[in-house]
Structure formats: C-alpha cells, structure tokens
Amino acid sequence: MDDILYKIACTLANLENSNNLGKLMRGALKEKIPILEILEKGLRKGLNEIGRKYEAGEYFLSELLFGASMMEDAMKILAPRLKAERLEKKGQIVLGTVRGDIHDIGKNIFKMFAEGTGFEVHDLGVDVSPENFVRMVVEKEPEVLGLSALLTTTTPEMKIVIEELEKAGIRDRVRVLVGGNAVTAEFGKEIGADAAALDAVQGVSFCREWLSR
Amino acid sequence: MKEPEGIAPRERIKNAADFKKVDVIPWCESFYEDTLVKFFSEGLPAHEIINIEWEMSLDGRLLANWPKFMGFDPHSYFGCINYMGCAVPVDMGPIPRFKQQRIGENAKYEEYIMETGARSRRFKKEMGKITWYAMPQFLEFPVKDKKSWEQYKKRLNPEDPRRYPKDWEKDGYLRLFDGYQKGPTMLVITGFYGFGAELMGIPNFNLAFYKDPELIEDMVSHWEYFTIESVREAVETLKDRIDMVFWWEDLAEKHGPNISPKLYKEFLLPHNKRVTRFLNKNKIRRIMMDSDGNTQPILDLVIEAGITGHWPLEVNSGMDVRNLRKYYGNKLFLAGNLDKREIAKGDEAMRKEIDSKLPLMKETGGYIAGLDHLVHVEFTFEKFKEYADYLKEKLII
Numbered sequence: 001m002d003d004i005l006y007k008i009a010c011t012l013a014n015l016e017n018s019n020n021l022g023k024l025m026r027g028a029l030k031e032k033i034p035i036l037e038i039l040e041k042g043l044r045k046g047l048n049e050i051g052r053k054y055e056a057g058e059y060f061l062s063e064l065l066f067g068a069s070m071m072e073d074a075m076k077i078l079a080p081r082l083k084a085e086r087l088e089k090k091g092q093i094v095l096g097t098v099r100g101d102i103h104d105i106g107k108n109i110f111k112m113f114a115e116g117t118g119f120e121v122h123d124l125g126v127d128v129s130p131e132n133f134v135r136m137v138v139e140k141e142p143e144v145l146g147l148s149a150l151l152t153t154t155t156p157e158m159k160i161v162i163e164e165l166e167k168a169g170i171r172d173r174v175r176v177l178v179g180g181n182a183v184t185a186e187f188g189k190e191i192g193a194d195a196a197a198l199d200a201v202q203g204v205s206f207c208r209e210w211l212s213r
Numbered sequence: 214m215k216e217p218e219g220i221a222p223r224e225r226i227k228n229a230a231d232f233k234k235v236d237v238i239p240w241c242e243s244f245y246e247d248t249l250v251k252f253f254s255e256g257l258p259a260h261e262i263i264n265i266e267w268e269m270s271l272d273g274r275l276l277a278n279w280p281k282f283m284g285f286d287p288h289s290y291f292g293c294i295n296y297m298g299c300a301v302p303v304d305m306g307p308i309p310r311f312k313q314q315r316i317g318e319n320a321k322y323e324e325y326i327m328e329t330g331a332r333s334r335r336f337k338k339e340m341g342k343i344t345w346y347a348m349p350q351f352l353e354f355p356v357k358d359k360k361s362w363e364q365y366k367k368r369l370n371p372e373d374p375r376r377y378p379k380d381w382e383k384d385g386y387l388r389l390f391d392g393y394q395k396g397p398t399m400l401v402i403t404g405f406y407g408f409g410a411e412l413m414g415i416p417n418f419n420l421a422f423y424k425d426p427e428l429i430e431d432m433v434s435h436w437e438y439f440t441i442e443s444v445r446e447a448v449e450t451l452k453d454r455i456d457m458v459f460w461w462e463d464l465a466e467k468h469g470p471n472i473s474p475k476l477y478k479e480f481l482l483p484h485n486k487r488v489t490r491f492l493n494k495n496k497i498r499r500i501m502m503d504s505d506g507n508t509q510p511i512l513d514l515v516i517e518a519g520i521t522g523h524w525p526l527e528v529n530s531g532m533d534v535r536n537l538r539k540y541y542g543n544k545l546f547l548a549g550n551l552d553k554r555e556i557a558k559g560d561e562a563m564r565k566e567i568d569s570k571l572p573l574m575k576e577t578g579g580y581i582a583g584l585d586h587l588v589h590v591e592f593t594f595e596k597f598k599e600y601a602d603y604l605k606e607k608l609i610i
Contacts, residue, residue: 054468057469057510060469060471060473060476061415061419061466061468061471061472062423062471062472062473063423065416066419069424102334102335102336102349103348104350105416108416109416127321127336150348152554153590153591181466181529182529184529198467199467
C-alpha cells in the first residue's frame with residue numbers, strides 16, 4: 001500500500017502527466033486503500049513537495065500551476081467517493097481581492113493551492129467591500145480571512161477590513177492573511193494582519209501552521 | 214528645470230549602454246498619465262509641458278495654423294529622458310485589429326473587447342473624478358487552444374503592408390531619426406513570454422508549457438518568424454540608426470520568473486537567439502529587456518539569448534543593481550532600480566536610496582538612472598521635483 005501511495009506522491013511532485021497519476025489512483029482505489037490515505041499520504045504529500053520545491057526555487061509558476069491542475073484532475077477521480085465518505089476539510093478560508101482592486105491572478109493561484117491542500121475556500125471574487133468580508137466572516141466562521149491586493153493604492157483597504165472586523169467585535173475569531181504584489185511583511189505588521197504572504201505557497205503554509213496548532 | 218549641458222542625451226544613453234565614459238549618467242523615466250494629472254492639481258505648470266503643434270490640415274480639411282494637442286512632455290520639464298520619445302513605427306499588433314468596444318456595463322463596471330481580442334472589465338469612470346491607472350480584470354483571452362491560435366495567427370501576418378506607415382520612406386525616416394537627439398531611437402519588440410501571456414492569459418499560457426507543448430512550440434516559432442519579418446524592413450534600412458531595442462517581456466513576479474530556467478532554455482532560448490542574431494547582424498546591439506519582478510534565476514539564460522540590458526529592476530522583488538553588477542559585470546547594462554517607495558517619501562529616505570546606489574554605478578558605468586517602475590500616483594509633484602533636483606546633481610561624473 002505504501003508503495004503505491006509513494007508513487008502517487010512522486011508522480012505528482014515530479015509533474016509526470018495526469019494520465020500516469022490517474023492510473024495509479026485507480027490502482028489505489030482497486031486495492032481498497034482508504035480515500036483519506038490516498039489524499040494525505042499520496043496526493044497532498046506530492047503537492048506539499050511541489051510547494052517546497054517552489055519555495056526553494058526549483059519550481060516556478062508554471063510548475064505550481066501544472067501541479068495544482070494535476071491535483072484537480074486527481075480529485076475528479078476521487079470526487080464520487082469523497083461525497084460518500086464525507087471527509088472533513090482542513091479548515092475554511094474566506095478569500096477576496098479588496099475594494100477598488102480587480103486583480104485576481106495571485107488570488108486564484110492561492111485558491112487552487114489551498115483547495116488542493118484540503119481547505120474549503122469561499123472565494124468572494126474581486127473588488128470586495130469591507131462590509132462584505134465582515135458579513136462572510138460572520139456567516140461562514142472561517143479560520144482564515146485572506147485579503148489580496150495588487151496595487152499600492154488599494155492596500156490601505158486591507159487595514160479598513162481589519163478595522164471593520166474589530167468594530168464588529170470579531171477580529172479575534174479569525175486570522176487575517178494579506179497577500180499581493182504590493183504587500184510586504186512590514187506592511188502586514190503595520191496594519192495588524194496575522195501574516196503577510198509573499199506568494200501563494202507561503203500563504204498556504206501559514207494557514208496550515210495556524211490550523212495545526 | 215533643464216537637462217544638464219554637454220553631449221546630447223541620445224549619445225549619453227548609447228554610451229552608458231555600451232559601458233563607455235559619460236559626462237553625466239543619463240536619467241530616464243516614464244510617467245503614468247494619471248500622475249501628471251495629479252501633478253497639475255499640485256502645481257505643475259500645464260503650459261510648460263503641454264505639447265501643441267500647429268497643423269495645416271485636420272481630418273482632411275485644409276486649415277491654417279490650427280493648434281493640435283499632441284500630449285504632454287514632462288521629460289523636458291524635469292530634465293529626464295523619455296525611452297519612447299522616438300520609436301520606430303512598426304505596428305506589431307494584430308492586423309486587422311479587434312474593434313475596441315464597450316460591450317456591457319452596470320452601475321460600477323464597464324466590459325470591453327480590447328484591441329488584442331481579450332474581453333475585460335474595468336471600473337467605470339465617474340465624471341469629474343480621476344480614476345487611477347489600473348490593469349483591467351481579464352475575463353477571456355482570444356487564444357485558448359490550437360484552433361483559436363490558428364485563427365489568431367491570421368492576424369499576425371508580417372507581410373501586411375499596414376505594419377508600416379503609409380509614408381514609410383527610407384531617407385525621410387533616416388532624417389527624422391537623425392534629427393531627434395532628446396533620447397534614443399527605439400525599436401519595440403514584444404518578447405515571447407509577453408506575447409503569449411497577452412494572448413492566453415498568464416495561468417493558461419504557463420500551463421500550456423506542460424499541457425500542450427506542441428502549441429507553445431508552434432506559437433514561439435511563429436513569434437520568431439513574425440518578429441523578424443515584421444521589423445526586417447526597418448532594421449535593414451535603419452540599422453544602427455536604431456539605438457536600442459526595447460524588449461517587453463514581463464516574465465516575472467515577486468517570487469521569481471514565471472517560467473523556469475528549464476522551460477526558458479527549451480522553448481524560448483533558441484528562438485530568442487535567432488531574433489537577437491538578426492538584430493546584431495544589422496549592427497543593433499543594445500537590447501534592453503523590460504520585465505518587472507525577480508528575474509534573477511533566469512538572467513544567465515536571458516544574457517545568453519542576446520539581451521544586453523535590463524529595466525526596471527524592481528526593488529520590491531529583490532532586484533539590486535549592486536548585486537547584479539557584481540555578478541554580471543559589463544555583460545548587462547542596468548536601468549532603473551531606484552526604489553519608488555523610498556524616493557516617493559522624499560527627504561532623507563530619497564537621498565539615502567540614491568546615495569546607496571549611484572556611487573558604484575558611476576564607478577562601473579553601464580547604468581541608466583531612474584525609478585524601478587513608472588512614476589506612480591503616490592508621488593507628489595513636490596517630492597518628484599525634489600528627487601529630480603537631487604538626482605541631477607548626483608548624476609554628474
């Protein structure tokens with residue numbers, strides 16, 4: 001069993017094609033390996049390795065996207081059984097690009113990677129008002145609120161969202177993660193975010209770290 | 214605020230890019246139009262930078278001395294150089310163009326078909342209110358697969374006579390280019406990454422390197438053919454009257470290049486080399502890549518491809534002229550890299566940023582001063598003037 005899970009992880013981490021990964025997945029299912037094992041010891045292990053290689057400068061955006069796309073294909077094979085087994089998500093993330101900003105490439109990459117890692121992501125899209133973020137935090141009770149902004153002119157909106165969370169008395173219920181080209185670690189600290197992600201993989205790492213505590 | 218006396222800015226740029234001695238380090242900037250509008254409201258004297266020419270005809274009607282608004286010339290006012298002051302007029306876009314048109318709107322957004330064929334939306338402009346520059350949100354791109362690429366390719370015919378102006382005539386343009394000494398004569402080329410990302414969108418284009426390498430190979434082969442053949446007439450006519458090639462690529466973000474060195478080597482390098490060899494054969498040797506983000510992991514390959522200069526070297530992405538010079542010596546002339554965030558603060562922060570980089574650049578040469586991107590709306594007119602005055606003083610060798 002470990003052998004086939006190892007192969008699944010390696011096939012994904014080495015970005016071999018989706019067909020090979022699909023064959024291995026179907027093999028694992030035929031051997032009646034529990035879905036959770038396939039997910040955790042196979043696919044997510046492989047995806048984590050892709051993230052590690054990206055952070056280490058061995059992989060770049062193309063590899064990250066292709067890895068996430070292979071993961072998406074693999075999840076389609078598992079989808080019918082996932083529903084039956086009702087596997088728990090690792091946690092919930094409410095995500096969006098702040099008001100006045102309609103950029104979404106970085107946000108979407110983060111979303112793909114976070115979903116692959118096992119988070120349930122509620123994507124509010126772009127140009128999201130602070131009120132909308134607050135409303136969704138109240139409604140979904142996520143562990144993480146992810147705020148994205150590309151422009152230096154729209155990063156002040158992140159601070160407004162945090163202030164609105166405070167006003168609503170729910171700031172301590174959710175971790176705030178900020179990201180985007182104009183965001184720096186210093187800026188994150190300055191506005192009272194819990195962390196500033198310099199890229200999608202680092203953002204997901206923060207979420208995993210918070211949820212594992 | 215006049216530019217420093219001495220040799221013409223055009224020669225200064227050429228000498229700096231060639232690592233030759235200069236009397237003053239050249240200074241180039243590009244302005245967002247929004248920034249200039251803001252500067253007007255903060256005291257920039259409009260009459261000193263608005264460029265008006267006197268036309269004898271307008272829209273086919275014969276008129277005498279009809280003033281025509283041509284745009285802004287902030288460069289002369291501040292004493293910096295415009296990279297694009299004199300661009301070789303080759304149309305490298307899709308021909309026929311997609312008709313740029315608004316296809317929908319709601320209370321907040323307008324949806325457009327752009328000239329490249331992409332569908333996008335952007336914020337609606339409010340009357341009397343300035344909408345600051347922002348890239349639109351792309352909703353759909355014209356190339357999705359082999360079939361749509363084959364369709365699009367028909368618009369990328371280098372032989373189309375509309376690629377050159379109707380009045381294209383060798384001697385006239387030679388005179389025109391020789392007469393322009395305020396900056397370099399520039400030929401603008403879109404590098405393959407920029408080309409593909411514009412047609413497919415960054416995520417799909419990046420994925421295609423793995424999911425559909427045959428499509429990428431076909432696109433890059435056509436890009437090479439299209440680029441060389443489109444510019445051939447201008448390049449073979451003007452040769453080294455073209456001072457520099459502005460190679461727009463935008464292939465990186467803060468974390469690093471969007472494509473790996475492996476993919477660059479496999480797909481881009483051979484084609485880029487053939488384009489740069491064609492330019493070199495015609496005595497055009499200054500080729501400056503425009504890419505934001507952290508390009509360092511692929512710079513060795515970029516240089517191998519024939520690129521000789523790099524702009525704007527974003528500090529926020531970890532680019533630093535001091536390290537780049539140490540590592541690449543005179544293999545790469547450097548342009549920009551003055552941290553816009555620090556410079557916009559003015560005073561001590563601005564002076565510190567300039568003083569930390571200029572001495573080494575003066576000593577080693579091969580540098581064109583400037584911000585690490587366009588002049589953004591966060592600058593106030595006062596702070597930009599303060600920067601201009603301080604920098605110009607420091608640029609003198």
